[in-house]
Amino acid sequence: MQELKESALSDPAPKKAPIRRHRTLFLSDLHLGAIGARADLVLRFLEQNRADTYMLVGDILDAGVPFSLGRATACDAVIEHLRRRHAEGAKLIYLIGNHDPEPSLVPNGRRLPVEACDEVVHVAADGRRYLVVHGHHQDRAFIRSHLLTRIGTYLESLARLVCAAVVPTEDCRARVWGGKIDKAFAAVNTALHFGRGHEHRLVELARQRDADGVICGHYHMAGIHDRHGLLYANCGDWVTSMTCLTEDYNGRLHLVDGRALSISGAGLLTEAQVVHA
Incomplete structure (x- = not known):
């Protein structure tokens, strides 16, 4: 398999980017x-x-924290965009994650027009087959605990609510305190998955599954490599x-x-080109 290459980000351009077209978009988490979500x-x-x-690829909705009035409009706009693309002929595949609510409990206005599934095999344009799963079923047993998932959600929400209450401006919250909260929870997440045995x-x-690699979400640790003999890609x-x-x-x-690509068309972090032997 071809060696992976790193590419530096360029500064975002101020002009509006043209619409870019892809065969497939893989989005997770x-x-x-949730309070920390960036639906905008x-x-x-x-x-x-x-x-x-x-x-x-899972955790599209968050069952642990109901939509508040302040977040509902932006979050609903994302769901509506996906529903509209489906109506226009695009294909939607929805893999359920550990934070996603039970599909039958989702209000009709926030329900995607497809059945949720646990895994799927995606056939790429070059014929390669990738197993696509959220990933939480491969956690160690104590991490898979539903209670632990909910505790983590509420602790993060509480931290962000406290930040919003004590920090006077939204800009400061986003740049300083929001970043500190992100780093703190990222450190906890890294510790929980020390050694990356899940990969x-x-x-x-x-x-x-006789696939050429795996595509997942869940871990909030983006990456793409073939160090374990097959392609591993995390959204x-x-x-x-x-x-x-x-x-x-x-x-x-x-x-x-996603921020850089949506602004300027830059934003390529890592490229994996899978070629036939």
Whole structure:
């Protein structure tokens, strides 16, 4: 498999970017409804990046924190955009994550027009087959605890609510305190997944499915590599990293910075070009 290459980000240009088209967009961990979610950035990205297939790789909604009046409009706009793209002929595939509510409990206005599933095999334009899962089923047993998931959600929400109450301006909250909260929870997340054993387990699961690699979300640690013998790709999230995966019409997978790509067309973080031997 071809060696992965790093590419530096360029500064965002002030002009509006043209609409970019992709064969597939892989988005995970939007956590719509959660206090830390950035539905505004998600919507801007989706408006400037169209795909034939939208692969929603889990934790699109967040069952732990109901939509508040302040967040509902932006979050609903993301759902409405996806529903509209589906009506226009785009394909939606929705993989359920550990934060997603039970589909039957989602109000009709926030329900996507597709059935949620646990895993799917995506066939890329070059014929390569990728197992796509959210990833939480490969956590160690104590991390998979539903109670632990909810405790983490409420602790993060409480920290952001306290920040909003004590920091006077939104700009300061976003630049300073929001960044500190993001770093703190990222450090906790890294500690919980020390050694990244989940990558090995997910790659092994892909082998069992006779796939050429695995694409997942869940871990909020964006990355793409083939260090375990098959391709491992993690979409990242839209709470801290604001990253996603894209597939072009040649079957190449790209990990992109959603903020930069939605503004300027830069934003390529890592490129994995999968080629036939």
